[in-house]
Amino acid sequence: MNSGFPKAILFDLDDTILCYGSPTACWRGVCGTYATQIGDIEPDTVLEAIDTYRRWYWSDPERHRRGRLNLMMARREMVAGAFAALNLDNPDLAVTMADAFSLQREAGLKPFEGAVETLCQLRAQGVRLALITNGAAQPQRDKVTQHKLTDYFDCIIIEGEFGCGKPDEKVYLHAMEQLQVAPHETWMVGDNLEWEVEAPQRLGIFSIWMDAMRTGLPKDSAVQPDRIILSITELLEGIELTNTQGLPQHKPAVAAARV
Ligand SMILES: [Mg+2]
Known part of the structure; x- marks a missing residue:
């Protein structure tokens, strides 16, 4: 060795x-995209409610375990929780926004x-x-x-x-x-x-x-x-590398399109 x-x-x-980058940045994009459907509430207010809810959601180890084993459902639950905190009654939009986040989050992965x-x-x-x-x-x-x-x-x-x-x-x-x-x-x-x-x-x-x-x-x-x-x-860094011949060739993966 x-x-x-x-x-x-x-x-x-x-x-x-x-x-993955910042989840808040991704949520901000989603809130902006659906701003007109959110109604009178400012997108930043929705973003803040989602941030508050998701921090609470991930703070409990058992809830974290269940959530990470079904991220799509967890994100739907988070937006629904944020909407409830804002007295915003639009369950279909909550699902749409959560799923949009899931798509964007995975698509940006590299x-x-x-x-x-x-x-x-x-x-x-x-x-x-x-x-x-x-x-x-x-x-x-x-x-x-x-x-x-x-x-x-x-x-x-x-x-x-x-x-x-x-x-x-x-x-x-x-x-x-x-x-x-x-x-x-x-x-x-x-x-x-x-x-x-x-x-x-x-x-x-x-x-x-x-x-x-x-x-x-x-x-x-x-x-x-x-x-x-x-x-x-x-x-x-700081380590002299030896045996650099015949390194496996890696072709950068192309981000898969998700639909
Ligand atoms: Mg990690």
Whole structure:
């Protein structure tokens, strides 16, 4: 093994390798698009109500688990909740707006700049790679396939396929078992402080927080990452790469049109 790299790295998918961007920006676009149908209420007021409702929605671990396993329904529930808070009685419009958000959110998904090339280099250096992603089986598997990520990983764990997700320690243990590595030989990289830092740290895994949104660590954060990066390309910085011959060729995925 080349010095500087661990034997294995466990990667998160969404907002670590694939970039969704700001959900608020996407909701703002949807509220603007449907402004005339909303009526007298300002689009920004609707946006604020959706933001308030979705923050409440995702704040509860069990509600979060149910929601991420059926994102389309969760988003419909969020807009309906926001409409209720505004005394806005238009259930059909709530569904339309939620579904418009789902379409736009998925259509805008793409790998972060340099992310695929970084995976490629890590593999060329002999680092064993696993992907651990929460969410429903089919949508998460589709994302991996559409962006041609399958071949970069020795092990892919999707919550909806595996039966449980992060932060259950079973997923990290299973990944390390598949890669035949111990925690002290392993890094975890991801944007969720609970799932990709706190839980793996409890197992002795070196945990790297991905701050792609550049928000910085919350001031009152009880979770302290072992390292903070703004892009996974930083994993290669300061390390002399060897064996760069014969790197697998990657063709950028074309965003699939969704109808
Ligand atoms: Mg993530």
